[in-house]
Amino acid sequence: MLDDVLMKYPDPDVDYGKLISPFQAEIGHLQREILDLNIPVMIIIEGWDASGISDICNKLIRYLDPRSYRLYPVGRPKESEAEMPFLWRFALAAPEEGKFAIFDRAWYSRMIVENKENLKDVFRIKVEDIKAFERHFCDDGGVLIKIFLHISHKEQKKRFKEADSDPCRSFYLKNVDWNPKKEYPEYFSVIDEILFRTNTPNSPWEVIPAENLDYAVYRVYDTVINRLKAAVSDKLKGVETICHECPILSSGYCLPEPHAPRVLDRKEYKTKKKELGKRLSELQVELYRNKIPLVILYEGWDASGKGGAITRFTRYLNPRGYRIEPIGPPDVKEKKMGYLWRFYKRLPRPGRIVIFDRTWYGRVLVERVEGLCSDYDWKRAYTEITEFEHFIDEWGGVIVKFWIHISNEEQLDRFRAREADPDKVWKITPEDWRNREKWDQYEEAVCDMISLTHTPCCPWTIVSGNDKYSARIQTFEAVIAAVEKKLNLFK
Amino acid sequence: MLDDVLMKYPDPDVDYGKLISPFQAEIGHLQREILDLNIPVMIIIEGWDASGISDICNKLIRYLDPRSYRLYPVGRPKESEAEMPFLWRFALAAPEEGKFAIFDRAWYSRMIVENKENLKDVFRIKVEDIKAFERHFCDDGGVLIKIFLHISHKEQKKRFKEADSDPCRSFYLKNVDWNPKKEYPEYFSVIDEILFRTNTPNSPWEVIPAENLDYAVYRVYDTVINRLKAAVSDKLKGVETICHECPILSSGYCLPEPHAPRVLDRKEYKTKKKELGKRLSELQVELYRNKIPLVILYEGWDASGKGGAITRFTRYLNPRGYRIEPIGPPDVKEKKMGYLWRFYKRLPRPGRIVIFDRTWYGRVLVERVEGLCSDYDWKRAYTEITEFEHFIDEWGGVIVKFWIHISNEEQLDRFRAREADPDKVWKITPEDWRNREKWDQYEEAVCDMISLTHTPCCPWTIVSGNDKYSARIQTFEAVIAAVEKKLNLFK
Numbered sequence: 001m002l003d004d005v006l007m008k009y010p011d012p013d014v015d016y017g018k019l020i021s022p023f024q025a026e027i028g029h030l031q032r033e034i035l036d037l038n039i040p041v042m043i044i045i046e047g048w049d050a051s052g053i054s055d056i057c058n059k060l061i062r063y064l065d066p067r068s069y070r071l072y073p074v075g076r077p078k079e080s081e082a083e084m085p086f087l088w089r090f091a092l093a094a095p096e097e098g099k100f101a102i103f104d105r106a107w108y109s110r111m112i113v114e115n116k117e118n119l120k121d122v123f124r125i126k127v128e129d130i131k132a133f134e135r136h137f138c139d140d141g142g143v144l145i146k147i148f149l150h151i152s153h154k155e156q157k158k159r160f161k162e163a164d165s166d167p168c169r170s171f172y173l174k175n176v177d178w179n180p181k182k183e184y185p186e187y188f189s190v191i192d193e194i195l196f197r198t199n200t201p202n203s204p205w206e207v208i209p210a211e212n213l214d215y216a217v218y219r220v221y222d223t224v225i226n227r228l229k230a231a232v233s234d235k236l237k238g239v240e241t242i243c244h245e246c247p248i249l250s251s252g253y254c255l256p257e258p259h260a261p262r263v264l265d266r267k268e269y270k271t272k273k274k275e276l277g278k279r280l281s282e283l284q285v286e287l288y289r290n291k292i293p294l295v296i297l298y299e300g301w302d303a304s305g306k307g308g309a310i311t312r313f314t315r316y317l318n319p320r321g322y323r324i325e326p327i328g329p330p331d332v333k334e335k336k337m338g339y340l341w342r343f344y345k346r347l348p349r350p351g352r353i354v355i356f357d358r359t360w361y362g363r364v365l366v367e368r369v370e371g372l373c374s375d376y377d378w379k380r381a382y383t384e385i386t387e388f389e390h391f392i393d394e395w396g397g398v399i400v401k402f403w404i405h406i407s408n409e410e411q412l413d414r415f416r417a418r419e420a421d422p423d424k425v426w427k428i429t430p431e432d433w434r435n436r437e438k439w440d441q442y443e444e445a446v447c448d449m450i451s452l453t454h455t456p457c458c459p460w461t462i463v464s465g466n467d468k469y470s471a472r473i474q475t476f477e478a479v480i481a482a483v484e485k486k487l488n489l490f491k
Numbered sequence: 492m493l494d495d496v497l498m499k500y501p502d503p504d505v506d507y508g509k510l511i512s513p514f515q516a517e518i519g520h521l522q523r524e525i526l527d528l529n530i531p532v533m534i535i536i537e538g539w540d541a542s543g544i545s546d547i548c549n550k551l552i553r554y555l556d557p558r559s560y561r562l563y564p565v566g567r568p569k570e571s572e573a574e575m576p577f578l579w580r581f582a583l584a585a586p587e588e589g590k591f592a593i594f595d596r597a598w599y600s601r602m603i604v605e606n607k608e609n610l611k612d613v614f615r616i617k618v619e620d621i622k623a624f625e626r627h628f629c630d631d632g633g634v635l636i637k638i639f640l641h642i643s644h645k646e647q648k649k650r651f652k653e654a655d656s657d658p659c660r661s662f663y664l665k666n667v668d669w670n671p672k673k674e675y676p677e678y679f680s681v682i683d684e685i686l687f688r689t690n691t692p693n694s695p696w697e698v699i700p701a702e703n704l705d706y707a708v709y710r711v712y713d714t715v716i717n718r719l720k721a722a723v724s725d726k727l728k729g730v731e732t733i734c735h736e737c738p739i740l741s742s743g744y745c746l747p748e749p750h751a752p753r754v755l756d757r758k759e760y761k762t763k764k765k766e767l768g769k770r771l772s773e774l775q776v777e778l779y780r781n782k783i784p785l786v787i788l789y790e791g792w793d794a795s796g797k798g799g800a801i802t803r804f805t806r807y808l809n810p811r812g813y814r815i816e817p818i819g820p821p822d823v824k825e826k827k828m829g830y831l832w833r834f835y836k837r838l839p840r841p842g843r844i845v846i847f848d849r850t851w852y853g854r855v856l857v858e859r860v861e862g863l864c865s866d867y868d869w870k871r872a873y874t875e876i877t878e879f880e881h882f883i884d885e886w887g888g889v890i891v892k893f894w895i896h897i898s899n900e901e902q903l904d905r906f907r908a909r910e911a912d913p914d915k916v917w918k919i920t921p922e923d924w925r926n927r928e929k930w931d932q933y934e935e936a937v938c939d940m941i942s943l944t945h946t947p948c949c950p951w952t953i954v955s956g957n958d959k960y961s962a963r964i965q966t967f968e969a970v971i972a973a974v975e976k977k978l979n980l981f982k
Contacts, residue, residue: 025914028914032917054809054810054811057810058805058806058808058809058810061810062802062805062806065817066801066815066816066817066848067817067819070814071810071814073810073811073812075811078569078570078571079569079570079571080569080570080571104810104811167773167776168772168773168775168776171776171779171780172776172809172811281659282658282659284659285658285659285662285663288662289662310557311553314549314553315549315553317549318545318549318659318663319545319548319549319552319562319564319595320545320564320566320595320663321564323561323562324557325557326556326557326558328558331823331824332822332823332824333822333823333824357557423516423519426523
């Protein structure tokens, strides 16, 4: 895609500086439409060193209302970013509905710079992650505009030479991560292949010759304005830009009977719990030492005992290293973001434990059953979720997923017991009773969820929950087994 | 305060473990009341190493709904925290209204550990900052509960010895920042003095003997429950816990005439701007090199040209190093926090520039005039704001504050011009006209603001704004002067 043959160069007879001026009013107008229509927009400006990325970013934001954009200069990750999954910091920087996130360099530059040593091996895997990440954003209604500023090796060398006499320019250019004088030819083919592989229908690349600044600015504005106009027009017409196939839902999976393998009496339970708890305390230290993040997901029927199981579990942990994240309806800010955003935000640092009480599976459970998102949204979520979990797995994390299963009759007994207890009556709401009426719909959703997201790296554990003591012990054992399995890889 | 004479020790005849059990329901109940009444609560647990801080935190959170608290284990700051003002990470961790923030160690431990070398010189200054920070929270309706877990040197040595045979315990204890075996006597008097000096009426210390864990847990719960009960009762009765005097507002300060010292023609302006712009580009590099953060505040009448001045200014900056922060009404989350929270969050990193288009002075301008906060709120804000700016100054930041002043007639002309221009008509709203009617009230507020917050470290620059060209040049010059002054200190 960097080949000269494919490029349209400036017409020497045109004054591009003049062509730019009407863009000022146009981009301001479009920006207000984008805001009204709640469309999130990401613009990434990549390019060769000294291709003028910063200049162009500064000109691009000049006529945008500062309330509606955020510019991210992407350099070396901070310590707190470097320890997280590669795409994490970009996922957090995604724009709200109606807003712009503009990246002065983005995940492409970072993928290259951070994997210089074995780039050819790495990038084919990473490129798949990047494509998944971009697809999540676009399928959710986002507009992703990707621009690459192209200059020749000769021009690049000339610019570096000129910068030597300008202390400001040379300061910024000296801060780059590799030696561009030597490495241009080496990277040319790699970048070309990356651009080619990530040139998807929903987020195509625009390669812009940047040897003439006015022309480059003109082309950037032209690209951005055309993409925004198309997005506004599609949204007004109600065009859904479906580009991703949904999996077929006919798994035939059925939940097992929720009776405990063995009902435990109080004494057996206490003894067992203490013994496993001691092991958990030890494993927490091992996770910390080996910098392994642990994510535990608790899903299950209402009143299946998620909260109780979590409280028993955390008793054995040091509070400096774990956090419970109860997941309710998204807040105002979260509603304006992709549904995975709030989970990216809550991931543990390496060596820490995060316990989710309800999880991202809400997308295919409550949001599906209650119609809180479109069919298209929840149907493609199975793939999105497995990809998201794959990011965590690749990063070195352990994921343990519980479905705590109780029978319909057991739930009824527990609801009634809660209503009769003055200290627990606040736990039961009319909503719980309404959900209960939809048991069959939920059961179908649960079966689909388990069969479609039970992956080798992140399998489900179905906990037989009718006996609370036994259920808690099952969760302890499953976490211990998963962590020990991971730690064995380190030996 | 650590003296034995002042301490109440456990009664050997009492089973404190048993006394704890009714607390479970009580704390759950109080927590729901706190949520209903929108009271933010901070609990900090400090104490000697091996005094059982983590154990106690884990027991304290056990019966709290995880939706309503967040536990902060406070250790060495991350790179991204260490470069910011000392109290910054704690300010960001403050709880929302109705929520709990629990600190497993807090700013006291960090002040001591981070200033070990010259503690005696440092802590008297830092203690004043801490008191200001705590006062801001309490005056705003927050409940701050400060607990210190006290054990004797003998007990501490015993615990360290015992931990040697327990790999989990010894792991956590080995992670501490100083050698507790030797340093207990040395720190005793320092900690004693710090506790004494920060034992304020609104946030008193509770020193709890922690040699017997059950007793310590009992006392912690008892303290927390009593403080929460008192807060709930005060709030229901409408008691305002005013503990801070408000400054007297009778400065007699008057705004000068907003005519430019010299009206510039377009050519003079362009020449001057280019020359100053070049200097700005250079200074941005110097700020970056010297890791100095720069905060520029633009306040001024509606249509005084803040936005235009900012756009001209940023043209000369590299977008990797600056950010414009337009300040409108707080969002849902921000409304639940103290009014300074969103500004802490937006401070620049060292070496970066943040430009605020409207600022924290909204508290004493729009919030005062429109009655969006109580008299008590805005009257004490002058002190709070100067203290906040003092934090930034102490940290090494440069603050430049502009009031862009135009005459009443000039504003009218500009409003009319905007209404007549189809590309600018969206900029003018009925609210602007309503504000204009309150010109006199705003003028009074502006005069009070300038006279009460014009401090040696953060003085105001009054920009004569009737001539736009001249106004912009004045802002360029003021920023350059302030930055050069700061840089001279480094030579």
